[in-house]
Amino acid sequence: MRLISAQLRDFRNYQNLVIDFPSRLTFLVGQNASGKTNLLESIGLLAHGRSFRGSSDADLTREGTNGYYIRAKYEKTGTRNEIEMAVDFSSGEMRRRIKLNEKPVTARSAIVGQFMCVVFSPADLQIVEGGPGERRKFIDATISSMDAVYLQNLIQYQKALRQRNALLKRIRERKNSPQDLAIWNTRLAHFAELIWKAREDFLERFHGAFTQALGQISGDRDKITYSIHANHRNDLMSYLESSTMKDTRVGYTTAGPHRDSPQFEREGKDILQFGSQGQRRSIALGLRIAQFHYLKASTGVTPVLLIDDVIRELDALRRSAFVKLLEESGQAIFTTPDLDGLDDNMHSLLKQSVIYSVSPGGNVERREGKNV
Ligand SMILES: Nc1ncnc2c1ncn2[C@@H]1O[C@H](COP(=O)(O)OP(=O)(O)OP(=O)(O)O)[C@@H](O)[C@H]1O
Numbered sequence: 001m002r003l004i005s006a007q008l009r010d011f012r013n014y015q016n017l018v019i020d021f022p023s024r025l026t027f028l029v030g031q032n033a034s035g036k037t038n039l040l041e042s043i044g045l046l047a048h049g050r051s052f053r054g055s056s057d058a059d060l061t062r063e064g065t066n067g068y069y070i071r072a073k074y075e076k077t078g079t080r081n082e083i084e085m086a087v088d089f090s091s092g093e094m095r096r097r098i099k100l101n102e103k104p105v106t107a108r109s110a111i112v113g114q115f116m117c118v119v120f121s122p123a124d125l126q127i128v129e130g131g132p133g134e135r136r137k138f139i140d141a142t143i144s145s146m147d148a149v150y151l152q153n154l155i156q157y158q159k160a161l162r163q164r165n166a167l168l169k170r171i172r173e174r175k176n177s178p179q180d181l182a183i184w185n186t187r188l189a190h191f192a193e194l195i196w197k198a199r200e201d202f203l204e205r206f207h208g209a210f211t212q213a214l215g216q217i218s219g220d221r222d223k224i225t226y227s228i229h230a231n232h233r234n235d236l237m238s239y240l241e242s243s244t245m246k247d248t249r250v251g252y253t254t255a256g257p258h259r260d261s262p263q264f265e266r267e268g269k270d271i272l273q274f275g276s277q278g279q280r281r282s283i284a285l286g287l288r289i290a291q292f293h294y295l296k297a298s299t300g301v302t303p304v305l306l307i308d309d310v311i312r313e314l315d316a317l318r319r320s321a322f323v324k325l326l327e328e329s330g331q332a333i334f335t336t337p338d339l340d341g342l343d344d345n346m347h348s349l350l351k352q353s354v355i356y357s358v359s360p361g362g363n364v365e366r367r368e369g370k371n372v
Protein backbone atom coordinates (compact mmCIF):
# COMPACT_ATOMS: atom_id res chain seq x y z
CA MET A 1 0.00 0.00 0.00
CA ARG A 2 1.39 3.40 -0.90
CA LEU A 3 0.18 6.90 -0.20
CA ILE A 4 0.64 8.95 -3.37
CA SER A 5 -0.52 12.38 -2.24
CA ALA A 6 -2.61 14.21 0.33
CA GLN A 7 -4.59 17.41 0.24
CA LEU A 8 -5.65 19.42 3.32
CA ARG A 9 -7.96 22.41 3.08
CA ASP A 10 -8.77 24.42 6.21
CA PHE A 11 -7.55 21.51 8.30
CA ARG A 12 -5.78 22.59 11.55
CA ASN A 13 -3.12 25.17 10.54
CA TYR A 14 -3.27 24.31 6.82
CA GLN A 15 -5.14 26.59 4.46
CA ASN A 16 -4.57 24.52 1.37
CA LEU A 17 -1.78 22.02 1.12
CA VAL A 18 -1.13 19.43 -1.54
CA ILE A 19 1.78 17.13 -0.79
CA ASP A 20 3.21 14.25 -2.81
CA PHE A 21 4.89 11.19 -1.38
CA PRO A 22 7.10 10.01 -4.23
CA SER A 23 9.49 8.00 -2.08
CA ARG A 24 9.14 4.99 0.20
CA LEU A 25 10.45 7.09 3.08
CA THR A 26 9.45 10.67 3.86
CA PHE A 27 10.72 12.93 6.62
CA LEU A 28 8.67 15.93 7.76
CA VAL A 29 11.08 18.22 9.57
CA GLY A 30 10.00 21.35 11.41
CA GLN A 31 10.11 23.15 14.71
CA ASN A 32 7.55 22.55 17.45
CA ALA A 33 3.98 23.58 16.64
CA SER A 34 4.67 23.87 12.92
CA GLY A 35 2.02 21.33 11.90
CA LYS A 36 3.88 18.02 11.49
CA THR A 37 1.53 15.98 13.65
CA ASN A 38 -1.45 17.78 12.07
CA LEU A 39 -0.40 16.45 8.69
CA LEU A 40 -0.08 12.87 9.95
CA GLU A 41 -3.39 13.28 11.76
CA SER A 42 -5.21 14.08 8.50
CA ILE A 43 -3.79 10.95 6.89
CA GLY A 44 -4.72 8.85 9.92
CA LEU A 45 -8.23 10.30 9.79
CA LEU A 46 -8.76 9.03 6.27
CA ALA A 47 -7.59 5.60 7.34
CA HIS A 48 -9.53 5.22 10.57
CA GLY A 49 -12.36 7.71 10.22
CA ARG A 50 -11.23 9.31 13.48
CA SER A 51 -8.37 11.46 14.74
CA PHE A 52 -5.62 9.46 16.45
CA ARG A 53 -5.38 12.35 18.91
CA GLY A 54 -9.07 11.94 19.72
CA SER A 55 -9.81 15.46 18.47
CA SER A 56 -13.26 16.70 17.53
CA ASP A 57 -14.18 17.95 14.07
CA ALA A 58 -14.42 21.47 15.48
CA ASP A 59 -10.80 21.25 16.67
CA LEU A 60 -9.69 19.92 13.31
CA THR A 61 -11.30 22.80 11.43
CA ARG A 62 -8.93 25.70 10.83
CA GLU A 63 -9.69 28.59 13.14
CA GLY A 64 -11.94 31.17 11.52
CA THR A 65 -13.36 28.76 8.93
CA ASN A 66 -16.52 26.66 8.70
CA GLY A 67 -15.21 23.23 7.90
CA TYR A 68 -12.37 21.21 6.42
CA TYR A 69 -11.67 19.01 3.43
CA ILE A 70 -9.03 16.30 3.23
CA ARG A 71 -8.16 13.82 0.53
CA ALA A 72 -5.69 10.98 0.11
CA LYS A 73 -4.73 9.32 -3.14
CA TYR A 74 -3.18 5.92 -2.65
CA GLU A 75 -2.26 2.78 -4.44
CA LYS A 76 -3.42 -0.59 -3.17
CA THR A 77 -2.65 -3.93 -4.80
CA GLY A 78 -1.90 -2.23 -8.09
CA THR A 79 -4.94 0.04 -8.32
CA ARG A 80 -5.21 3.73 -7.58
CA ASN A 81 -7.81 4.89 -5.09
CA GLU A 82 -8.96 8.05 -3.45
CA ILE A 83 -10.69 8.88 -0.16
CA GLU A 84 -12.15 12.31 0.56
CA MET A 85 -13.72 13.70 3.70
CA ALA A 86 -15.43 17.06 4.03
CA VAL A 87 -16.90 18.49 7.21
CA ASP A 88 -19.08 21.55 7.03
CA PHE A 89 -20.48 23.57 9.95
CA SER A 90 -21.86 26.46 7.89
CA SER A 91 -25.52 25.48 8.30
CA GLY A 92 -25.12 25.50 12.07
CA GLU A 93 -25.16 21.70 12.16
CA MET A 94 -22.21 19.50 11.34
CA ARG A 95 -22.43 17.79 7.95
CA ARG A 96 -19.91 15.15 6.98
CA ARG A 97 -19.45 13.88 3.47
CA ILE A 98 -17.14 11.01 2.63
CA LYS A 99 -16.30 9.70 -0.80
CA LEU A 100 -14.46 6.59 -1.80
CA ASN A 101 -13.28 6.77 -5.40
CA GLU A 102 -15.68 9.67 -5.97
CA LYS A 103 -18.71 7.72 -4.75
CA PRO A 104 -20.39 8.99 -1.57
CA VAL A 105 -20.50 6.54 1.33
CA THR A 106 -22.94 6.84 4.20
CA ALA A 107 -20.84 6.05 7.27
CA ARG A 108 -17.28 6.42 8.42
CA SER A 109 -17.12 2.68 8.89
CA ALA A 110 -17.33 2.34 5.08
CA ILE A 111 -13.79 3.66 4.67
CA VAL A 112 -12.27 1.61 7.45
CA GLY A 113 -9.83 -0.93 6.05
CA GLN A 114 -9.52 0.86 2.70
CA PHE A 115 -6.40 2.89 3.35
CA MET A 116 -4.41 1.22 6.12
CA CYS A 117 -1.82 2.76 8.36
CA VAL A 118 -0.19 2.21 11.73
CA VAL A 119 0.59 5.28 13.82
CA PHE A 120 3.60 5.40 16.17
CA SER A 121 3.38 8.24 18.64
CA PRO A 122 4.94 9.22 21.98
CA ALA A 123 1.38 8.95 23.35
CA ASP A 124 1.58 5.16 22.82
CA LEU A 125 3.08 4.89 26.29
CA GLN A 126 -0.42 5.64 27.52
CA ILE A 127 -1.58 2.28 26.22
CA VAL A 128 0.68 0.70 28.81
CA GLU A 129 0.58 3.29 31.59
CA GLY A 130 -2.90 4.75 31.19
CA GLY A 131 -6.14 3.28 32.44
CA PRO A 132 -7.80 0.11 31.10
CA GLY A 133 -9.76 2.27 28.64
CA GLU A 134 -6.54 3.05 26.76
CA ARG A 135 -5.80 -0.65 26.34
CA ARG A 136 -9.37 -1.44 25.25
CA LYS A 137 -9.08 1.39 22.75
CA PHE A 138 -5.90 -0.12 21.31
CA ILE A 139 -7.55 -3.53 20.92
CA ASP A 140 -10.75 -2.08 19.48
CA ALA A 141 -8.90 0.19 17.08
CA THR A 142 -6.71 -2.64 15.81
CA ILE A 143 -9.65 -4.95 15.14
CA SER A 144 -11.78 -2.14 13.73
CA SER A 145 -9.11 -0.97 11.33
CA MET A 146 -9.65 -4.13 9.27
CA ASP A 147 -13.04 -5.39 10.38
CA ALA A 148 -15.97 -3.05 9.70
CA VAL A 149 -18.44 -5.54 11.22
CA TYR A 150 -16.61 -5.37 14.54
CA LEU A 151 -16.74 -1.58 14.40
CA GLN A 152 -20.49 -1.70 13.73
CA ASN A 153 -21.02 -4.06 16.65
CA LEU A 154 -19.01 -1.80 18.90
CA ILE A 155 -21.05 1.23 17.87
CA GLN A 156 -24.30 -0.68 18.47
CA TYR A 157 -23.07 -1.84 21.86
CA GLN A 158 -22.11 1.69 22.87
CA LYS A 159 -25.48 3.01 21.73
CA ALA A 160 -27.33 0.39 23.78
CA LEU A 161 -25.09 1.15 26.75
CA ARG A 162 -25.89 4.86 26.58
CA GLN A 163 -29.61 4.07 26.36
CA ARG A 164 -29.45 1.69 29.31
CA ASN A 165 -27.48 4.17 31.41
CA ALA A 166 -29.93 6.98 30.61
CA LEU A 167 -32.78 4.68 31.58
CA LEU A 168 -31.08 3.78 34.88
CA LYS A 169 -31.13 7.45 35.80
CA ARG A 170 -34.79 7.75 34.86
CA ILE A 171 -35.60 4.70 36.97
CA ARG A 172 -33.81 6.33 39.88
CA GLU A 173 -35.98 9.41 39.35
CA ARG A 174 -39.02 7.10 39.16
CA LYS A 175 -39.82 8.22 35.62
CA ASN A 176 -39.47 4.66 34.26
CA SER A 177 -39.93 1.21 35.68
CA PRO A 178 -37.13 -1.40 35.99
CA GLN A 179 -39.01 -3.65 33.52
CA ASP A 180 -38.14 -1.16 30.77
CA LEU A 181 -34.53 -2.35 31.00
CA ALA A 182 -35.30 -5.76 29.48
CA ILE A 183 -34.91 -4.73 25.83
CA TRP A 184 -31.56 -3.03 26.50
CA ASN A 185 -30.30 -5.96 28.57
CA THR A 186 -31.00 -8.26 25.63
CA ARG A 187 -29.33 -5.94 23.13
CA LEU A 188 -26.30 -5.39 25.35
CA ALA A 189 -25.82 -9.10 25.99
CA HIS A 190 -26.10 -9.84 22.26
CA PHE A 191 -23.45 -7.32 21.15
CA ALA A 192 -21.29 -7.98 24.21
CA GLU A 193 -20.79 -11.60 23.20
CA LEU A 194 -19.87 -10.64 19.63
CA ILE A 195 -17.31 -8.16 20.96
CA TRP A 196 -15.83 -10.60 23.44
CA LYS A 197 -15.52 -13.32 20.86
CA ALA A 198 -13.76 -10.98 18.43
CA ARG A 199 -11.43 -9.67 21.14
CA GLU A 200 -10.60 -13.23 22.16
CA ASP A 201 -9.86 -14.30 18.58
CA PHE A 202 -7.80 -11.19 18.07
CA LEU A 203 -5.67 -11.66 21.18
CA GLU A 204 -5.01 -15.26 20.29
CA ARG A 205 -3.62 -14.22 16.92
CA PHE A 206 -2.01 -10.97 18.04
CA HIS A 207 -0.09 -12.58 20.85
CA GLY A 208 2.46 -14.28 18.59
CA ALA A 209 3.26 -11.07 16.73
CA PHE A 210 3.55 -9.20 20.01
CA THR A 211 5.87 -11.72 21.67
CA GLN A 212 8.07 -11.77 18.60
CA ALA A 213 8.28 -7.97 18.43
CA LEU A 214 9.05 -7.77 22.11
CA GLY A 215 11.77 -10.39 21.72
CA GLN A 216 13.43 -8.26 19.07
CA ILE A 217 13.22 -5.14 21.17
CA SER A 218 14.26 -6.48 24.53
CA GLY A 219 16.56 -9.27 23.43
CA ASP A 220 14.04 -11.90 24.51
CA ARG A 221 14.47 -11.20 28.19
CA ASP A 222 10.96 -10.08 28.91
CA LYS A 223 8.22 -12.64 28.66
CA ILE A 224 5.09 -10.65 28.80
CA THR A 225 1.63 -12.03 28.36
CA TYR A 226 -1.21 -9.89 27.26
CA SER A 227 -4.53 -11.02 28.57
CA ILE A 228 -7.98 -9.64 28.96
CA HIS A 229 -10.13 -10.26 32.00
CA ALA A 230 -13.62 -10.62 30.64
CA ASN A 231 -16.30 -9.14 32.74
CA HIS A 232 -19.21 -11.51 33.45
CA ARG A 233 -18.77 -13.02 30.04
CA ASN A 234 -20.44 -16.26 31.04
CA ASP A 235 -23.50 -14.79 32.69
CA LEU A 236 -23.94 -11.23 31.44
CA MET A 237 -27.68 -11.49 30.78
CA SER A 238 -28.48 -12.81 34.24
CA TYR A 239 -26.00 -10.35 35.77
CA LEU A 240 -27.76 -7.42 34.07
CA GLU A 241 -31.14 -8.70 35.24
CA SER A 242 -29.99 -9.12 38.81
CA SER A 243 -27.94 -5.93 39.06
CA THR A 244 -30.81 -3.51 38.43
CA MET A 245 -30.76 -2.19 42.00
CA LYS A 246 -27.01 -1.74 42.08
CA ASP A 247 -26.81 -0.20 38.58
CA THR A 248 -29.68 2.17 39.32
CA ARG A 249 -27.98 3.32 42.48
CA VAL A 250 -24.62 4.02 40.82
CA GLY A 251 -26.22 5.27 37.60
CA TYR A 252 -24.29 3.13 35.10
CA THR A 253 -23.94 -0.42 33.82
CA THR A 254 -21.43 -2.25 35.99
CA ALA A 255 -20.47 -5.20 33.76
CA GLY A 256 -19.77 -5.84 30.10
CA PRO A 257 -16.94 -5.44 27.60
CA HIS A 258 -16.76 -1.70 28.38
CA ARG A 259 -15.43 -2.68 31.81
CA ASP A 260 -12.79 -5.18 30.65
CA SER A 261 -9.40 -4.52 32.04
CA PRO A 262 -6.61 -5.73 29.74
CA GLN A 263 -3.31 -6.11 31.54
CA PHE A 264 0.27 -6.71 30.69
CA GLU A 265 1.76 -9.27 32.94
CA ARG A 266 5.28 -10.42 33.44
CA GLU A 267 5.57 -13.77 35.18
CA GLY A 268 2.03 -13.33 36.46
CA LYS A 269 2.55 -9.82 37.83
CA ASP A 270 1.05 -6.63 36.52
CA ILE A 271 3.74 -4.75 34.58
CA LEU A 272 2.37 -1.46 35.89
CA GLN A 273 3.34 -2.38 39.39
CA PHE A 274 6.51 -4.31 38.71
CA GLY A 275 7.82 -3.20 35.32
CA SER A 276 10.55 -0.66 34.74
CA GLN A 277 10.12 2.45 32.63
CA GLY A 278 12.23 0.81 29.91
CA GLN A 279 10.02 -2.28 29.88
CA ARG A 280 6.93 -0.15 29.45
CA ARG A 281 8.47 1.70 26.55
CA SER A 282 9.42 -1.62 24.99
CA ILE A 283 5.85 -2.85 25.32
CA ALA A 284 4.46 0.31 23.73
CA LEU A 285 6.79 -0.02 20.76
CA GLY A 286 6.19 -3.78 20.59
CA LEU A 287 2.44 -3.21 20.40
CA ARG A 288 2.76 -0.97 17.36
CA ILE A 289 5.25 -3.24 15.60
CA ALA A 290 2.94 -6.18 16.31
CA GLN A 291 -0.05 -4.19 15.06
CA PHE A 292 1.78 -3.64 11.78
CA HIS A 293 2.59 -7.36 11.37
CA TYR A 294 -0.89 -8.40 12.45
CA LEU A 295 -2.65 -6.15 9.95
CA LYS A 296 -0.25 -7.16 7.22
CA ALA A 297 -0.76 -10.88 7.88
CA SER A 298 -4.54 -10.55 8.22
CA THR A 299 -5.17 -8.51 5.10
CA GLY A 300 -2.22 -9.26 2.82
CA VAL A 301 -1.70 -5.50 2.49
CA THR A 302 1.29 -3.67 3.95
CA PRO A 303 0.08 -0.72 6.04
CA VAL A 304 1.77 2.65 5.73
CA LEU A 305 3.71 3.64 8.87
CA LEU A 306 3.08 7.11 10.30
CA ILE A 307 5.85 7.73 12.80
CA ASP A 308 5.31 10.80 14.91
CA ASP A 309 8.37 12.01 16.72
CA VAL A 310 9.52 8.73 18.22
CA ILE A 311 12.86 8.05 16.56
CA ARG A 312 15.06 9.96 18.92
CA GLU A 313 13.38 8.57 22.00
CA LEU A 314 14.57 5.07 21.25
CA ASP A 315 17.65 3.52 22.82
CA ALA A 316 20.09 1.42 20.78
CA LEU A 317 18.25 -1.90 21.04
CA ARG A 318 14.84 -0.47 20.34
CA ARG A 319 16.22 1.60 17.52
CA SER A 320 17.68 -1.46 15.82
CA ALA A 321 14.29 -3.23 16.11
CA PHE A 322 12.75 -0.16 14.63
CA VAL A 323 15.18 0.00 11.71
CA LYS A 324 14.49 -3.69 11.07
CA LEU A 325 10.79 -2.90 10.92
CA LEU A 326 11.47 -0.15 8.41
CA GLU A 327 13.46 -2.53 6.27
CA GLU A 328 10.57 -5.01 6.27
CA SER A 329 7.89 -2.40 5.81
CA GLY A 330 6.64 -0.55 2.79
CA GLN A 331 6.12 3.15 3.06
CA ALA A 332 6.90 5.24 6.14
CA ILE A 333 6.38 8.91 6.93
CA PHE A 334 8.33 10.36 9.86
CA THR A 335 8.13 13.61 11.74
CA THR A 336 11.03 15.07 13.68
CA PRO A 337 11.95 18.57 14.91
CA ASP A 338 15.44 18.27 13.36
CA LEU A 339 17.75 15.74 11.81
CA ASP A 340 20.60 16.19 14.28
CA GLY A 341 21.56 13.35 16.55
CA LEU A 342 20.34 10.54 14.30
CA ASP A 343 22.63 7.54 14.27
CA ASP A 344 24.24 5.85 11.26
CA ASN A 345 21.32 3.48 10.73
CA MET A 346 18.93 6.35 10.48
CA HIS A 347 21.29 8.29 8.25
CA SER A 348 21.32 5.46 5.76
CA LEU A 349 17.53 5.68 5.74
CA LEU A 350 17.71 9.43 5.24
CA LYS A 351 19.65 8.93 2.03
CA GLN A 352 16.67 7.10 0.54
CA SER A 353 14.16 9.66 1.78
CA VAL A 354 12.34 12.68 0.53
CA ILE A 355 12.62 15.45 3.12
CA TYR A 356 10.06 18.20 3.59
CA SER A 357 10.52 21.29 5.74
CA VAL A 358 7.37 22.22 7.59
CA SER A 359 7.12 25.82 8.78
CA PRO A 360 4.54 27.33 11.12
CA GLY A 361 2.33 29.04 8.57
CA GLY A 362 1.45 25.63 7.11
CA ASN A 363 4.13 25.90 4.42
CA VAL A 364 5.67 22.64 3.36
CA GLU A 365 8.66 22.69 1.05
CA ARG A 366 10.78 19.93 -0.30
CA ARG A 367 14.45 20.05 0.62
CA GLU A 368 16.68 19.26 -2.27
CA GLY A 369 20.27 18.15 -2.56
CA LYS A 370 22.94 18.20 0.07
CA ASN A 371 21.43 20.52 2.63
CA VAL A 372 19.67 17.57 4.25
N1 LIG B 1 -7.99 24.25 14.30
C1 LIG B 1 -6.81 24.88 14.17
N2 LIG B 1 -6.72 26.01 13.44
C2 LIG B 1 -5.54 26.65 13.31
N3 LIG B 1 -4.39 26.21 13.84
C3 LIG B 1 -4.43 25.09 14.56
C4 LIG B 1 -5.63 24.36 14.76
N4 LIG B 1 -5.38 23.29 15.53
C5 LIG B 1 -4.06 23.35 15.81
N5 LIG B 1 -3.49 24.41 15.23
C6 LIG B 1 -2.09 24.82 15.33
O1 LIG B 1 -1.26 23.76 14.94
C7 LIG B 1 -0.04 23.84 15.66
C8 LIG B 1 0.33 22.51 16.24
O2 LIG B 1 0.58 21.63 15.21
P1 LIG B 1 1.21 20.18 15.45
O3 LIG B 1 0.65 19.57 16.64
O4 LIG B 1 1.09 19.49 14.17
O5 LIG B 1 2.71 20.60 15.74
P2 LIG B 1 4.02 19.73 15.52
O6 LIG B 1 4.76 20.27 14.35
O7 LIG B 1 3.69 18.29 15.51
O8 LIG B 1 4.81 20.13 16.85
P3 LIG B 1 5.66 19.22 17.88
O9 LIG B 1 7.03 19.11 17.28
O10 LIG B 1 5.67 20.06 19.12
O11 LIG B 1 4.96 17.93 18.05
C9 LIG B 1 -0.22 24.86 16.75
O12 LIG B 1 0.49 26.02 16.40
C10 LIG B 1 -1.70 25.12 16.75
O13 LIG B 1 -1.99 26.44 17.09
Ligand SMILES: [Mg+2]
Binds near residue numbers: 036038308
Ligand atom coordinates in the same frame (compact mmCIF):
# COMPACT_ATOMS: atom_id res chain seq x y z
MG1 LIG C 1 3.87 16.81 16.92
